Amino acid sequence: MxxxxxxxxxxxxxxxxxxxxxxxxxxxxxxxxxxxxxxxxxxxxxxxxxxxxxxxxxxxxxxxxxxxxxxxxxxxxxxxxxxxxxxxxxxxxxxxxxxxxxxxxxxxxxxxxxxxxxxxxxxxxxxxxxxxxxxxxxxxxxxxxxxxxxxxxxxxxxxxxxxxxxxxxxxxxxxxxxxxxxxxxxxxxxxxxxxxxxxxxxGTGIFQVTATGVEAHAGLAPQDGASAITALSEFVVAAAKVAAPDRGTTINTGLFRGGSAINVVAGQATAGVDIRVSSEAEQARVDEELDAIKVSDPRVRIEIDHAWNRPPxxxxxxxxxxxxxxxxxxxxxxxxxxxxxxxxxxxxxxxxxxxxxxxxxxxxxxxxxxxxxxxxxxxxxxxxxxxxxxxxxxxxxxxxxx
CATH class of the missing domain: 3.40.630.10 (Zn peptidases)
Incomplete structure (x- = not known):
């Protein structure tokens, strides 16, 4: 040596x-x-x-x-x-x-x-x-x-x-x-x-989550819209519950963007999520549980880019x-x-x-x-x-x- x-x-x-x-x-x-x-x-x-x-x-x-x-x-x-x-x-x-x-x-x-x-x-x-x-x-x-x-x-x-x-x-x-x-x-x-x-x-994951909803006038026809912002907010709250600090797993949504105007039901929203895990087993669990999250409005589509950046x-x-x-x-x-x-x-x-x-x-x-x-x-x-x-x-x- x-x-x-x-x-x-x-x-x-x-x-x-x-x-x-x-x-x-x-x-x-x-x-x-x-x-x-x-x-x-x-x-x-x-x-x-x-x-x-x-x-x-x-x-x-x-x-x-x-x-x-x-x-x-x-x-x-x-x-x-x-x-x-x-x-x-x-x-x-x-x-x-x-x-x-x-x-x-x-x-x-x-x-x-x-x-x-x-x-x-x-x-x-x-x-x-x-x-x-x-x-x-x-x-x-x-x-x-x-x-x-x-x-x-x-x-x-x-x-x-x-x-x-x-x-x-x-x-x-x-x-x-x-x-x-x-x-x-x-x-x-x-x-x-x-x-x-x-x-x-x-190990780290840098996930991008995209919600695609339906735009509508917020005053004239709000019922016709499906808010991407509301749905993505639901997803973010649910994702935080997937964290398991006792197992070394943390989840932080650090970026959130969405909507086109204050009087428009948001048709698009994105979130940047930082994930930290101590094992490959936790990485697999996080993937599975995030994919299983459902939002209340079925008209909103949630897409997750599972970008695991660095292994543990x-x-x-x-x-x-x-x-x-x-x-x-x-x-x-x-x-x-x-x-x-x-x-x-x-x-x-x-x-x-x-x-x-x-x-x-x-x-x-x-x-x-x-x-x-x-x-x-x-x-x-x-x-x-x-x-x-x-x-x-x-x-x-x-x-x-x-």
Missing amino acids: TASPAPAAAALTTRAQEVSSRIVDDILTLVRQETSSYDLPGLAAGLDLLRELTVQRLGQPDHEHRYPGGECGDTLTLTYAGTGTGAGTGAGHVLLVGHYDTVWPTGTLAGWEQPGPSDDGRDRLSGPGIFDMKTGLAQGIWALKLARESGAPLPTVTFLFNGDEEIGSLSSRPVIEEAAQKADVTLVLEPTAHGAVKTARK MTLNAASAPLLALAREVAREQGRDSLPDTAVGGASDANFVAALGLPVLCGMGAVGDGAHAQGEFIYPDTVAAQTGLVAGVLGRLTRPLRD
Whole structure:
């Protein structure tokens, strides 16, 4: 699993501490370029900036490819050849995955306020996307930089930056899956869960529900109409009852649109439903029970697009040795432990785990507030997290799996 000699994790972390202000500067540079998932020009500028920053820190890659995203942000891969024994012929290959898109609409930055210190007096840095997940991007780049500067053997490293993770990785999923199959291990630079790596994530469904009714004049002939809005409202209430939090299943209708005018019985309505499940069995149950929902007016047709976006992620057999390796590095850093946890959110790690491949998620920022106004990081953790990733890279100069 490991190669010798490997760069000492403690020394890498010390070096990361010496340059932590520069790492933070790079984080803030990325945050200042807004990259909403729905702003294609902003995404293009953000990816150009991210590539420029990577090249500034690491030099020109040995291979790169930009995959057009269509209506989504592009995906970029940058590969840096390994320096381990037999590099290129079994030296180990690590895929570092991170998304550069954020949930924040363009223009959010202008009104963003910095928080004061936390209750225990620790400094915090805030900005749209700083926690989820531009800090992880910068830390990953610097992790390879510091590992290379140590002079120790290193694996081949491929960075994969995608611009559509927050909307389901609609164009980047096949690129991620192909890249993961070519690599020996995948590290996803998503934020930590209060310092813990994420080894289990819920599967997600992004369902679109459409109700088609009959339009009519709301005053002259309301009886001739069949309201799509009323029927869809009934469906949404019934769908919420399908949730089973005790089994890890949640259902949230986050978008609802319908009707054409206030004095017209609505002929059309749509709802966007977010579904989270912890198992394939729950996924099947939800499908069946949603399809069985009936509305009171039989003239309204309900159609459900069962769009399961990400499969559930668990700590598979391939990933367990990778977790053990990361914990070994953390101990060398002087940490008491490196906990792992299950979380409700999904990420691109779900795709990799579903292939039975080794993957660790949550290797990035320490902070809080993902997708919430005021999301933040603790800058005093940047060095340790960067050192952790650098230390793991130094122990993967041989394949973790055959």
